Amino acid sequence: MLGLERRSDVPAWIYVAVPVIAVLLALAVGAVFLVFTGHDPLTVYRVMIQASFASTFGFADTLVSATPLILTGLAALVSFRVKLWNIGAEGQLYIGAVCASGIALLIGESLPGWANILMMLAAGAFGGMLFILIPAIARAWLRTNEIITTLLLNSVALLFINWLIFGSRSFWRDPAAGQFPQGLRIPDEAYFPRWGATRVHLGLVIALLAVVAIWFVLNRTRFGFRMKILGDSESAARYAGVPVRLMVVAVLLLSGALAGLAGAADVGGFSRRLDPNSLAIGMGYAGIIVAALSRLNPGSVILVAIMLGGVRNAGTALQSLPERVPMEIAVMLEGAILLFALGSEVLVRYRIHWPWSKGPALDASPEEAEAT
Amino acid sequence: MNETVLAMTLAAAVAAGTPLALAAIGELITERAGILNLGVEGMMLLGAVTTFLVSLATGSPWIGMAAGALAGAGLSAAHAFLTITLRANQIVSGLALVIFGTGLSTFLGRPVEGMPLPRESRLPRMNIQLLQDLPLLGRVLFQQDVVVYGTWVIAALTAFYLFRTRPGLSLRAVGESPATADVMGLRVNTIRYVHTLVGGLLGGGAGAYLMLARVPAWSQAATTNGIGFIAIALVVFASWRPWRALLGALIFGLALRANFALQAAGVTFIPAEFLAMTPYLLTILVLIALSFSDLRRRAGAPEALGVPYAREER
Numbered sequence: 093m094l095g096l097e098r099r100s101d102v103p104a105w106i107y108v109a110v111p112v113i114a115v116l117l118a119l120a121v122g123a124v125f126l127v128f129t130g131h132d133p134l135t136v137y138r139v140m141i142q143a144s145f146a147s148t149f150g151f152a153d154t155l156v157s158a159t160p161l162i163l164t165g166l167a168a169l170v171s172f173r174v175k176l177w178n179i180g181a182e183g184q185l186y187i188g189a190v191c192a193s194g195i196a197l198l199i200g201e202s203l204p205g206w207a208n209i210l211m212m213l214a215a216g217a218f219g220g221m222l223f224i225l226i227p228a229i230a231r232a233w234l235r236t237n238e239i240i241t242t243l244l245l246n247s248v249a250l251l252f253i254n255w256l257i258f259g260s261r262s263f264w265r266d267p268a269a270g271q272f273p274q275g276l277r278i279p280d281e282a283y284f285p286r287w288g289a290t291r292v293h294l295g296l297v298i299a300l301l302a303v304v305a306i307w308f309v310l311n312r313t314r315f316g317f318r319m320k321i322l323g324d325s326e327s328a329a330r331y332a333g334v335p336v337r338l339m340v341v342a343v344l345l346l347s348g349a350l351a352g353l354a355g356a357a358d359v360g361g362f363s364r365r366l367d368p369n370s371l372a373i374g375m376g377y378a379g380i381i382v383a384a385l386s387r388l389n390p391g392s393v394i395l396v397a398i399m400l401g402g403v404r405n406a407g408t409a410l411q412s413l414p415e416r417v418p419m420e421i422a423v424m425l426e427g428a429i430l431l432f433a434l435g436s437e438v439l440v441r442y443r444i445h446w447p448w449s450k451g452p453a454l455d456a457s458p459e460e461a462e463a464t
Numbered sequence: 465m466n467e468t469v470l471a472m473t474l475a476a477a478v479a480a481g482t483p484l485a486l487a488a489i490g491e492l493i494t495e496r497a498g499i500l501n502l503g504v505e506g507m508m509l510l511g512a513v514t515t516f517l518v519s520l521a522t523g524s525p526w527i528g529m530a531a532g533a534l535a536g537a538g539l540s541a542a543h544a545f546l547t548i549t550l551r552a553n554q555i556v557s558g559l560a561l562v563i564f565g566t567g568l569s570t571f572l573g574r575p576v577e578g579m580p581l582p583r584e585s586r587l588p589r590m591n592i593q594l595l596q597d598l599p600l601l602g603r604v605l606f607q608q609d610v611v612v613y614g615t616w617v618i619a620a621l622t623a624f625y626l627f628r629t630r631p632g633l634s635l636r637a638v639g640e641s642p643a644t645a646d647v648m649g650l651r652v653n654t655i656r657y658v659h660t661l662v663g664g665l666l667g668g669g670a671g672a673y674l675m676l677a678r679v680p681a682w683s684q685a686a687t688t689n690g691i692g693f694i695a696i697a698l699v700v701f702a703s704w705r706p707w708r709a710l711l712g713a714l715i716f717g718l719a720l721r722a723n724f725a726l727q728a729a730g731v732t733f734i735p736a737e738f739l740a741m742t743p744y745l746l747t748i749l750v751l752i753a754l755s756f757s758d759l760r761r762r763a764g765a766p767e768a769l770g771v772p773y774a775r776e777e778r
Contacts, residue, residue, distance in 0.1 A: 244694070
């Protein structure tokens with residue numbers, strides 16, 4: 093077995109090595125499955141890189157894919173920081189989208205566009221908060237496991253948006269749509285402005301502002317300081333007079349609000365209607381990857397989200413290959429990157445004693461240590 | 465509702481609860497060792513697609529099922545290595561399994577998406593002599609396929625193993641207090657590895673059963689449909705006890721089937737989507753109810769659940 097020894101200081105190269113190793117190993121695993129299914133991994137990867145990073149428009153689409161990931165990444169980040177596990181960003185994003193599209197349709201053309209957009213963002217954040225409220229209160233007062241409650245609510249939210257668009261004649265559904273039900277378009281004024289001819293939209297600016305805001309809250313406010321104490325030790329926080337229950341609720345609501353904003357950004361900037369097919373692509377779950385890879389550091393969230401956005405964006409480009417590589421290779425790569433990143437994370441915390449290296453490993457039992 | 469409809473509904477509920485029970489018992493075993501594996505959904509999906517591909521290639525559902533269970537164990541091995549040897553965060557690692565398993569199974573299953581399994585590679589029904597003629601119960605319990613009975617046996621064996629054998633005692637010790645177990649001379653990491661793998665086998669097996677007996681064709685979205693997540697909740701619901709997990713799975717099986725039964729009975733004013741939400745909402749309600757008062761103390765969560773064990777840092 094491997095022996096692990098806790099590091100006292102972390103050499104700088106490791107912070108670069110971890111993500112690089114993770115991505116390379118994930119690509120290697122992906123290559124195995126690609127060869128296995130009769131595809132040429134080099135061609136696939138070249139097409140993916142070209143599609144996402146090598147042209148202006150390709151990179152713009154990467155940024156579009158990265159926009160919701162930044163927000164859901166922050167959502168996971170704030171809750172993980174205090175060792176609360178909001179796994180429900182997926183569902184909070186859907187409900188955020190429901191509220192944002194609802195308010196945009198309700199306002200219609202009665203308000204100027206900028207006011208409508210502001211209302212959409214507020215509604216999106218509100219929807220996300222609403223959807224995490226019960227798990228948050230149950231966690232704070234009853235210590236009900238928030239992992240399971242938030243996880244299960246994702247399925248509820250998915251069924252709900254499917255019902256709104258496919259299962260009923262709701263306010264959100266386009267009454268003119270015939271055989272293929274779809275959401276009603278929000279008014280033109282409420283479209284998020286786009287950057288030039290690209291599809292990059294206001295949502296990216298909001299996501300970046302959210303990064304700055306979260307950084308500020310975490311590092312420069314009393315709230316952030318209390319989060320830090322709570323994250324280190326709940327009993328210490330209690331002795332220090334931190335209102336633990338209120339903090340738990342507040343942090344989870346903040347997390348839900350960020351996920352809900354991602355839903356609003358999809359409605360306003362991308363699909364322009366409540367569209368279950370555009371929403372239910374795992375942006376909330378991907379946020380957990382983003383948070384984990386960024387090592388809960390708001391600034392790194394941007395870079396990680398762009399990298400993952402590139403992988404996702406490239407998945408679509410693969411469809412254009414003559415041999416039609418299934419785009420799910422992108423989802424698989426995402427999961428593999430996360431697995432390997434978790435694995436290589438060990439380098440940050442521990443020095444490794446390989447089984448074949450000299451000297452007894454630290455956690456070997458006495459007999460084993462004698463034997464070596 | 466006449467007796468035939470009732471019997472059919474209950475029989476369907478027993479069958480629908482079976483994959484849930486398998487996955488939940490597997491997760492229960494893993495959690496008893498102190499390892500939380502949220503990746504059940506991923507293991508089930510990969511188990512299902514592997515079963516489909518192997519059954520199709522070999523024509524034997526049994527070889528397919530074995531392959532599916534092994535695929536689940538393969539994914540859980542990754543979780544075990546990351547969380548036990550490398551001491552990674554169990555929650556994030558489990559979710560990584562879900563994402564990886566979903567992506568990989570869809571990727572592998574793309575060429576056969578929507579294709580039905582031929583009749584000979586589906587599970588045969590096995591009626592139990594004499595018992596099958598019992599009124600109502602015979603129809604509900606004893607005209608099922610062999611995996612349904614196998615699941616009851618697995619529940620019984622797991623209960624016996626956990627509470628009546630020495631290795632079962634060791635397992636519970638490792639889940640409650642790994643440091644103490646270590647001092648007692650138990651191999652904490654080995655025990656954790658073994659039971660994480662067993663959980664994976666059962667999770668993959670649950671996916672295999674879904675594929676062979678429950679759903680007509682492979683489709684990523686429709687095969688597991690969130691059952692893996694319900695299985696995790698079911699473990700809490702069952703307070704980490706195998707018989708309760710089996711019973712809970714039957715109740716959830718009923719909730720999953722209530723949809724069809726109500727439609728058959730002409731109840732249409734509740735939309736199908738809302739009926740489909742009930743198992744999830746029910747679970748959340750039960751979890752919250754369980755958190756009230758001292759019920760939780762007796763609920764019996766393994767004390768060290770989710771905590772990595774490092775001998776030199778205890």
